Amino acid sequence: METHFSKQQLKDKDNRSSEKILRKCVHCGFCNATCPTYDLLGDELDGPRGRIYLIKDMIENNKPANEKIVKHIDRCLSCYSCMTTCPSGVNYMHLIDHGRMHIEKTFKRPFGDRFIRNFLSQVIPYPLRFRIVGLLTLLIKPINFIFSKRIKEMIKLMPINFPRKNLPKMKIYPAEKRKKPVARVALLTGCVQQVISPQINESTIRLLNRHGIEVIVPKGIGCCGSLDHHLGKSDLAKETFKKNILIWYKEYINNGLDAIISNTSGCGTTLKDYGFIFRSDDDLKKKAKKISELTKDISEYLDENVKLNFIKKKPNSRDYKIAYHSACSMQHGQKIHDIPINLIKKTGNKVFNIPEGHLCCGSAGTYNLLQNDIAKKLLKNKILNIDKINPEFIATGNIGCITQIANGTKIPILHTIEVIDWYTGGPKPKILRYL
Ligand code: SF4
Numbered sequence: 001m002e003t004h005f006s007k008q009q010l011k012d013k014d015n016r017s018s019e020k021i022l023r024k025c026v027h028c029g030f031c032n033a034t035c036p037t038y039d040l041l042g043d044e045l046d047g048p049r050g051r052i053y054l055i056k057d058m059i060e061n062n063k064p065a066n067e068k069i070v071k072h073i074d075r076c077l078s079c080y081s082c083m084t085t086c087p088s089g090v091n092y093m094h095l096i097d098h099g100r101m102h103i104e105k106t107f108k109r110p111f112g113d114r115f116i117r118n119f120l121s122q123v124i125p126y127p128l129r130f131r132i133v134g135l136l137t138l139l140i141k142p143i144n145f146i147f148s149k150r151i152k153e154m155i156k157l158m159p160i161n162f163p164r165k166n167l168p169k170m171k172i173y174p175a176e177k178r179k180k181p182v183a184r185v186a187l188l189t190g191c192v193q194q195v196i197s198p199q200i201n202e203s204t205i206r207l208l209n210r211h212g213i214e215v216i217v218p219k220g221i222g223c224c225g226s227l228d229h230h231l232g233k234s235d236l237a238k239e240t241f242k243k244n245i246l247i248w249y250k251e252y253i254n255n256g257l258d259a260i261i262s263n264t265s266g267c268g269t270t271l272k273d274y275g276f277i278f279r280s281d282d283d284l285k286k287k288a289k290k291i292s293e294l295t296k297d298i299s300e301y302l303d304e305n306v307k308l309n310f311i312k313k314k315p316n317s318r319d320y321k322i323a324y325h326s327a328c329s330m331q332h333g334q335k336i337h338d339i340p341i342n343l344i345k346k347t348g349n350k351v352f353n354i355p356e357g358h359l360c361c362g363s364a365g366t367y368n369l370l371q372n373d374i375a376k377k378l379l380k381n382k383i384l385n386i387d388k389i390n391p392e393f394i395a396t397g398n399i400g401c402i403t404q405i406a407n408g409t410k411i412p413i414l415h416t417i418e419v420i421d422w423y424t425g426g427p428k429p430k431i432l433r434y435l
């Protein structure tokens with residue numbers, strides 16, 4: 001694609017990166033074929049190629065965003081299915097991030113939108129605030145009818161069950177039965193996940209400890225920053241990124257770290273991008289790059305580094321039919337698809353890919369809260385495809401997908417790590433107690 005940025009514009013690092021990306025695009029439109037919003041809405045501007053033109057027009061001509069542009073960019077899920085399809089290697093992720101930053105700087109959203117987006121930014125990344133809002137939601141549910149459709153839908157989606165944590169909060173979870181651990185890793189315990197599904201971190205820690213790996217959870221690390229990043233709130237996001245980078249880097253230098261483990265693929269995708277985000281920051285670029293290099297999805301880490309001690313199945317033990325849901329951030333963001341499937345297959349159960357598995361379930365961070373109608377349609381399609389397999393349970397590697405899919409089906413859904421933990425000596429997940 002031809003571009004016409006001025007020399008002055010190219011002094012800006014974001015314009016420079018976007019110009020390189022835009023030049024790779026040959027307008028072929030292959031990406032539209034695998035874009036969930038283009039598939040649903042059929043409008044060129046709701047597909048990647050159309051959005052690329054909208055972003056180009058804004059940043060190249062230094063135009064403020066307008067309602068039409070915002071509508072189509074907001075409808076993008078940031079699922080990155082288009083990046084997997086694109087034959088020219090267009091990095092749509094960096095382009096849409098730039099577009100969202102530009103919108104945040106140049107467009108004043110209506111009051112209701114601003115309020116909701118600020119509310120999400122100020123609540124979701126903070127476990128205590130999230131818990132309090134969850135409890136308040138319980139109180140207002142009976143008078144739900146007084147709110148607008150949008151708020152009603154948000155109230156419906158708000159989790160109100162916060163399971164008890166079984167592991168105490170510690171800085172170091174030592175490896176089992178060893179004087180010297182075989183490896184030392186930091187775990188990103190996340191924000192929402194640790195409140196609504198603490199068993200995911202517990203399975204991760206238990207499994208790693210059982211295999212001789214020490215797990216640390218440094219004080220001060222909370223949210224990975226992706227929520228603000230995807231809302232276009234780049235200053236807030238950068239504060240979080242910076243804090244995380246400095247804490248992990250200090251730990252890496254002082255005590256050594258073999259990896260930073262993410263068990264939420266949405267967060268892992270952002271951590272792996274820290275290096276790019278701080279590419280022009282002289283103080284942080286080396287540190288950020290190191291943090292990105294150290295980051296591994298838990299499935300990736302297990303596959304590359306751990307000889308898992310799977311327990312031999314008893315002859316009369318049950319075989320399960322498992323549907324594997326490949327989260328977009330896992331398969332398109334981190335290009336990890338076969339690894340978790342192969343790990344689950346080692347449990348001796350049958351694992352099936354969900355038909356049209358490249359299409360998003362509609363979770364996409366806060367998307368199901370902000371674009372509820374589209375998210376609901378995507379969820380409906382996902383459930384229809386899951387039903388074609390008729391599995392006993394579903395496995396996936398991202399808390400957002402777990403929550404979204406659980407809203408559409410009674411089939412139990414687990415994190416991949418809960419399945420692996422169970423078959424290597426951990427407890428059977430409670431959600432499967434009736435199976
Ligand atoms: S597939 Fe790639 S090159 Fe083709 S229009 Fe889409 S982004 Fe551009």
Ligand code: SF4
Pocket residue numbers: 034035036037038046047048051075076077078079080081082083092
């Ligand atoms: S990120 Fe997903 S929703 Fe957005 S343009 Fe690409 S394929 Fe479409």
